[in-house]
Amino acid sequence: MFQFLGEEFFPHFKEYDFLMHWVEKPGTSLQAMERITERASQELRAIPGVRNFGSHLGRAEMADEVVGPNFTELWISLDPEVDYEPTVAKIQKVVDGYPGLYRDLLTYLRERIKEVLTGASATLVVRIYGENLDVLREQAEQVRAAIANIEGVADLKVQPQILVPQVEVHIRPEAAARFGLTPGEVRRAATVLVKGVKVGEFYEEQKVFDVVVWGAPQVRDNVEALRDLMITTPTGGMVPLRDVANIIIAPTPNQITREAASRYTEVTCNVRGRFGERLGRARRGLTSSRDLGSVARDIEKNVANVHFERGYHPEFLGEYAAQQASKNRILMLSLLAVIGILLILYTDFASLRLALLVLLSLPFALVGGIFSVILTGGVLSLGSLVGFVTVLGIAARNTIMLISHYCHLQKEESQTFGMELILRGAQERLAPILMTALAAALALLPIILGGNRPGHEIEHPMAVVILGGLVSSTILNLLVMPVLYWKFGIARIDINSL
Secondary structure, three states, rough: OOOEEEEEEOOOOOOOOOEEEEEEOOOOOOOHHHHHHHHHHHHOOOOOOOEEEEEEEEOOOOOOOOOOEEEEEEEEOOOOOOOOOHHHHHHHHHHHHOOOOOOOOOOOOHHHHHHHHHHHOOOEEEEEEEOOOOHHHHHHHHHHHHHOOOOOEEEEEOOOOEEEEEEEEEEEEEHHHHOOOHHHHHHHHHHHOOOOOEEEEEOOOOOOEEEEOOOOOHHHHHHHHHHOOOOEEEOOOOOEEOOOOEEEEEEEEHHHHHEOEEEEEEEEEEOOOOOOHHHHHOOOOOOOOOHHHHHHHHHHHHHOOOOOOOOOOOEEEEEEHHHHHEEEEEEEHHHHHHHHHHHHHHHHOOOOOOHHHHHHHHHHHHHHHHHHHHHOOOOHHHHHHHHHHHHHHHHHHHHHHHHHHHHHHHOOOOOOOOOHHHHHHHHHHHHHHHHHHHHHHHHHHHHHHHOOOOOOOOOOOOOOOOOHHHHHHHHHHHHHHHHHHHOOOOOOOHHHOO
């Protein structure tokens, strides 16, 4: 049953502050993005419960994240008193009403998590490595087509790498040498006119302003004017730029990303209908949603069928990759922990049979937790895993106490091994086991009855798993374990060994 459960790395945090990225095609004008942003702000602020709205377009060259004017970041805040899921659904409807551009709707915490895991604001990332940008774009489109029809994939996009016009100055060394010019002097003169160069700064009202020498607009925007640019030679003469260099407008990629000494491009997507949204979407009559693990496995399967040229390969990043790495690490540490637990039990009971009896019976205690996960959506998250660990601890403690009591009755009170011993030991441990289960259940009941509210995204699934596990672990300790001890217990116990 565990194998059929869905997987999530983190739950869907129900925060009241949202962050949206709206990305148009590179080259989109600032005026166009301002027009789209203003219209979106009017629609979003008209939604009841939206308290604040803010945005910025593009980023400065010295900012922490440099982007062009085609990139807009929107922020909205909700009133904590609103009905959360219906309000978020209305916001999502407004966001989906702007086709033709990439957009998403994330909470601040989830956006930060994605940025840390992949460097991109997406849940799943297929990063394709290679050298030729044209081949990379072709491979990325093949990957996008391969995963486009997978159920649950949302906000699918290829990293926007397009060709943009750029002025290039190609020095003719022989011609420059005849005038005594070096390539550096020629490039420096062209750079001053086109890009500008900082020559100083001044201060006014506690503000610092750069002084920049820059070409006039009619020079910067005209290729012929650049060709006629006069360059001073070492002898004091003047020579036009066209006589020492070729000036052309060439198509150039708008951005080139590299990692590990290799170029790469990315295909990114989110998973529609995250943890905690499945039942809500079903009530609203929306299409079925899928968990992160199922979607990620389908993506890996489909990408494996894509043919990659020699020297090009994909790499899977994102929440699922981080989850798998954590899962493998936990499995290795768990194996070491199981070995340690077995040694401790063997040392205490002085019997390998009793130690194995305790260890092999513990998975039964998890059955109730599995059923509770299925009843609440069928998706495992961080809180659920914490709950399973807690249930194992409670079940192990009660099982050890029960078997220790059986050994006590045989050793200290010299009771004969048989049905009378089994019944007496179970009856005497009945009150402690029930009190442990009831006390834990009562402590968790307010969290469970409160539902998956904002702020309880981890505690609620954890409490549900623990409550279901308490039921199965209590059955294990009071009904199953006495029968197992009767079947596999030790009829004669060496008093000296204990």
